[in-house]
Amino acid sequence: xxxxxxxxxxxxxxxxxxxxxxxxxxxxxxxxxxxxxxxxxxxxxxxxxxxxxxxxxxxxxxxxxxxxxxxxxxxxxxxxxxxxxxxxxxxxxxxxxxxxxxxxxxxxxxxxxxxxxxxxxxxxxxxxxxxxxxxxxxxxxxxxxxxxxxxxxxxxxxxxxxxxxxxxxxxxxxxxxxxxxxxxxxxxxxxxxxxxxxxxxxxxxxxxxxxxxxxxxxxxxxxxxxxxxxxxxxxxxxxxxxxxxxxxxxxxxxxxxxxxxxxxxxxxxxxxxxxxxxxxxxxxxxxxxxxxxxxxxxxxxxxxxxxxxxxxxxxxxxxxxxxxxxxxxxxxxxxxxxxxxxxxxxxxxxxxxxxxxxxxxxxxxxxxxxxxxxxxxxx
Amino acid sequence: xxxxxxxxxxxxxxxxxxxxxxxxxxxxxxxxxxxxxxxxxxxxxxxxxxxxxxxxxxxxxxxxxxxxxxxxxxxxxxxxxxxxxxxxxxxxxxxxxxxxxxxxxxxxxxxxxxxxxxxxxxxxxxxxxxxxxxxxxxxxxxxxxxxxxxxxxxxxxxxxxxxxxxxxxxxxxxxxxxxxxxxxxxxxxxxxxxxxxxxxxxxxxxxxxxxxxxxxxxxxxxxxxxxxxxxxxxxxxxxxxxxxxxxxxxxxxxxxxxxxxxxxxxxxxxxxxxxxxxxxxxxxxxxxxxxxxxxxxxxxxxxxxxxxxxxxxxxxxxxxxxxxxxxxxxxxxxxxxxxxxxxxxxxxxxxxxxxxxxxxxxxxxxxxxxxxxxxxxxxxxxxxxxxxxxxxxxxxxxxxxxxxxxxxxxxxxxxxxxxxxxxxxxxxxxxxxxxxxxxxxxxxxxxxxxxxxxxxxxxxxxxxxxxxxxxxxxxxxxxxxxxxxxxxxxxxxxxxxxxxxxxxxxxxxxxxxxxxxxxxxxxxxxxx
Numbered sequence: 001x002x003x004x005x006x007x008x009x010x011x012x013x014x015x016x017x018x019x020x021x022x023x024x025x026x027x028x029x030x031x032x033x034x035x036x037x038x039x040x041x042x043x044x045x046x047x048x049x050x051x052x053x054x055x056x057x058x059x060x061x062x063x064x065x066x067x068x069x070x071x072x073x074x075x076x077x078x079x080x081x082x083x084x085x086x087x088x089x090x091x092x093x094x095x096x097x098x099x100x101x102x103x104x105x106x107x108x109x110x111x112x113x114x115x116x117x118x119x120x121x122x123x124x125x126x127x128x129x130x131x132x133x134x135x136x137x138x139x140x141x142x143x144x145x146x147x148x149x150x151x152x153x154x155x156x157x158x159x160x161x162x163x164x165x166x167x168x169x170x171x172x173x174x175x176x177x178x179x180x181x182x183x184x185x186x187x188x189x190x191x192x193x194x195x196x197x198x199x200x201x202x203x204x205x206x207x208x209x210x211x212x213x214x215x216x217x218x219x220x221x222x223x224x225x226x227x228x229x230x231x232x233x234x235x236x237x238x239x240x241x242x243x244x245x246x247x248x249x250x251x252x253x254x255x256x257x258x259x260x261x262x263x264x265x266x267x268x269x270x271x272x273x274x275x276x277x278x279x280x281x282x283x284x285x286x287x288x289x290x291x292x293x294x295x296x297x298x299x300x301x302x303x304x305x306x307x308x309x310x311x312x313x314x315x316x317x318x319x320x321x322x323x324x325x326x327x328x329x330x331x332x333x334x335x336x337x338x339x340x341x342x343x344x345x346x347x348x349x350x351x352x353x354x355x356x357x358x359x360x361x362x363x364x365x366x367x368x369x370x371x372x373x374x375x376x377x378x379x
Numbered sequence: 380x381x382x383x384x385x386x387x388x389x390x391x392x393x394x395x396x397x398x399x400x401x402x403x404x405x406x407x408x409x410x411x412x413x414x415x416x417x418x419x420x421x422x423x424x425x426x427x428x429x430x431x432x433x434x435x436x437x438x439x440x441x442x443x444x445x446x447x448x449x450x451x452x453x454x455x456x457x458x459x460x461x462x463x464x465x466x467x468x469x470x471x472x473x474x475x476x477x478x479x480x481x482x483x484x485x486x487x488x489x490x491x492x493x494x495x496x497x498x499x500x501x502x503x504x505x506x507x508x509x510x511x512x513x514x515x516x517x518x519x520x521x522x523x524x525x526x527x528x529x530x531x532x533x534x535x536x537x538x539x540x541x542x543x544x545x546x547x548x549x550x551x552x553x554x555x556x557x558x559x560x561x562x563x564x565x566x567x568x569x570x571x572x573x574x575x576x577x578x579x580x581x582x583x584x585x586x587x588x589x590x591x592x593x594x595x596x597x598x599x600x601x602x603x604x605x606x607x608x609x610x611x612x613x614x615x616x617x618x619x620x621x622x623x624x625x626x627x628x629x630x631x632x633x634x635x636x637x638x639x640x641x642x643x644x645x646x647x648x649x650x651x652x653x654x655x656x657x658x659x660x661x662x663x664x665x666x667x668x669x670x671x672x673x674x675x676x677x678x679x680x681x682x683x684x685x686x687x688x689x690x691x692x693x694x695x696x697x698x699x700x701x702x703x704x705x706x707x708x709x710x711x712x713x714x715x716x717x718x719x720x721x722x723x724x725x726x727x728x729x730x731x732x733x734x735x736x737x738x739x740x741x742x743x744x745x746x747x748x749x750x751x752x753x754x755x756x757x758x759x760x761x762x763x764x765x766x767x768x769x770x771x772x773x774x775x776x777x778x779x780x781x782x783x784x785x786x787x788x789x790x791x792x793x794x795x796x797x798x799x800x801x802x803x804x805x806x807x808x809x810x811x812x813x814x815x816x817x818x819x820x821x822x823x824x825x826x827x828x829x830x831x832x833x834x835x836x837x838x839x840x841x842x843x844x845x846x847x848x849x850x851x852x853x854x855x856x857x858x859x860x861x862x863x864x865x866x867x868x869x870x871x872x873x874x875x876x877x878x879x880x881x882x883x884x885x886x887x888x889x890x891x892x893x894x895x896x897x898x899x900x901x902x903x904x905x906x907x
Contacts, residue, residue, distance in 0.1 A: 054490070054494065055490035055491065055493065055494035055495075056487075056490050057490075058441075058442070058445060058486040058487075058489055058490055059483065059486045059487030059488075059489075059490060061445065061449075061486065062478060062482045062483045062486045062487070064449065065448070065449060065452060065478050065482050066475065066478035066479060066482065066483070068449075068452050068453060068456070068474075068478075069452065069471065069474040069475035069476075069477065069478040070475045070478070071471075072452075072455065072456065072463060072467050072470070072471035072474055072475065073467065073468075073471030073472045073474065073475040074471070074475075076463055076464045076466075076467020076468060076471055076543065077464050077467075079455075079456045079463050079464075079467060079471070080456060080460035080461070080463040080464040080467070080842075081460070082456070083453060083455075083456025083457045083460065083463070084456060084457055084458070084460035084842035084843070084844055087457055087842075087844050087848050087852070088848070088851075088852075090453055090456075090457050091457070091852050091855060094449060094450050094453060095855060095859050097446065097449060098446045098447075098859055098863060100446075101442035101443065101445065101446045102442075102446075102863065102866050104442070105438070105439060105442055105870060106866060106870065109870065109873070151707070151710045151711070152542055152710065153464060153541075153542040153543075154461055154843060155460055155461070155464075155842070155843050156843055157843065157844070238540075239538060239540035239541050240540075240541045240543075241540050241541055241542075332467060332468040332471065332543075332545075333468050333538070333541075333545040333546060335545070335546045335547075335549065336468045336469070336471075336472055336545070336546050339472060339546070339549050340472055340475060340476075343472075343475070343476045343479055343480070344479065347476075347479035347480055347483075348479065351479070351483045351487075354484075354487060354488075354510075355483075355487055358487055358488075358490070358491055361491065361495060361498050361499065362491075362494065362498070377493070377494075377496075378494075
């Protein structure tokens, strides 16, 4: 492989790492926000759930910002097509994300019950909508979205907002919601005690069952969807011109990689195995730390499954398949990929290091007593 | 309005809104570090209470800055898709590095700042606060490297195959003097905002006779830091003017409202009424020589007026028309040697050729009148830039005077003896925000009609989305952001009303009560 191709593959993998980072880290915040009205029976219990993520959600949210920035820098055309094409979905995501800081900061400032219930609802929506939008976006990417380019590579997008919410995409959206509820529940179970922990475990267990069933259903459905196959392209090291290739639609195209390289079936297999392990550990009420890890691995493997199914596609075009974005023709230049890799290699380990330190300092459960003692300083 | 006007409106609204929070975050973060250093070195707990109190306000503001910042990042993709692809290679990199180097740092440690008081040692907590401040400032550095590149695109080369700009020299992007000037100027402006915020709220406390000990110490810190920052912001703004005169002569001419080239050294129009239609600035009050000295730091270098710059640009539009025609040929037949030669000869003017696109969609058959029209389209809205700049500069000098007065009174321990000064300080609260927003306006409106100076016109940068979509998203942002503003103000005002007391343990409450005789502590020497 030529150097440019190697860097493109590396950046395809980093894109995966960043999306997994977002789902695993910010995912449990979203899950906890969705679960707090369900597993918190009293005001203090809800505050316990909120405060398990209180000190860390702002840092976790940066995975979204970094993901956006990295797509912008490494895959500019993917950034341009996906963000402008999914215009209202992005708007919905942004508005939902605004609910979170406001909800966290605002909820416990006044003692009124209806006030607090209102903000609990806002936090629930602020968790549910992003989780749903992420999944729906994946569902649409897997099916392809209708866009093409003119000769100067100006995008024409012919889809509609409501068209994004087609049945398969909605199924993916629900997989995303249930998977993050499972993950959020596993996290809350790690950070709480007693009745709250028991309820978090119970809720996460139900979410795990739903995830397993719906993920299997989505897999069967995806096998019967129209996929895409690259017939010819300018080369793995050619400059990024999206119009220099030809792509055809093929039935079952999303399964092509699994047929060609059977070992890749390990990725969805890991998703099922880890989800089952998570369920088992939740039922047995043992090893909350390990449960969180298996649940995180489930999330990672489900996202990895989508990535493996698509490769080398990043975003297939359903209206003009030959305008699809693939790994070999949508990246930025070699120099940008190299510079960005250097920055990532330096800073990502540092980020993991100080984030770990933060979690180490914050170790131990959040309790009702702790909340009531620190009424004015916690969320 | 068309999609370009609506997209600009939305970007302007959301950016100005986002920029309400950012300067305060920048300034307060550094002030928190200063106060916490005093606490750690002296061990006096009142300084910890100050850090906690101002920290609560910092936290409210920080969360808003992050929430509105995600909108800014995503908006390049949603509303400026052609821009995103055209320059993502260069512009995306600083944004991504900003995430890696700065956002993670500030956002991860900001949680520890609030929740870490009982779990960390004094020094550990100070390190956390320093990390937050370093993160916010690094974040400003990277976004201004990105913005500096929009103002003065260096280290990049257009690629025909990819229809985008490719990095050719990344160190030139990093070392871009426009970016460096912008960073120090903007960071210092943020410090002025943070200082004024602390000064005004403390002045209100002193006027109400509440929280004297904390208010006096806060004012002392903020007056000294604010004085240094306001001096920096003006002198660094001057450095910025010097680079603008060099890199963006049209922006400089617009700032000055100078339609005709004057013999060097040019005079400075203090006030006047720029008239875009007749190409004159009416009723101008001149200071001889001043502009020439400020903008070129010499008495002999002439500064070009708008008329002459337009004449130059007309030549570049005609040349760009050639580049555009050759590019069209090359996109269809990449091997056409004649077209490649033409393109290479005219490539630096391609952006000016693109200016024709909105006037004559075919571009290559433009009439001389259309070329003139395109050249005149390269002039930004002069009156907006002219006045934004003047109000900003006027406020900048006001801050120096105010902070110097407060600093002098802090040194002589007479901060609360003149109520008029406290009232003046309290009512000055919104002024640095106005100056900051007008600074943004000068820089960004002054760059029009370009998103990338001389390379990509704003009108071509937009996404191909229906104008109605953008109108709906503007409405959604206006509603959501108005609600957010109400929430933010409610929380801020409520926290300020409650005062520092709520964040303190009981013994300190007594120590900090108004009964304490004034200035019984060496309040005016925070650095010891």
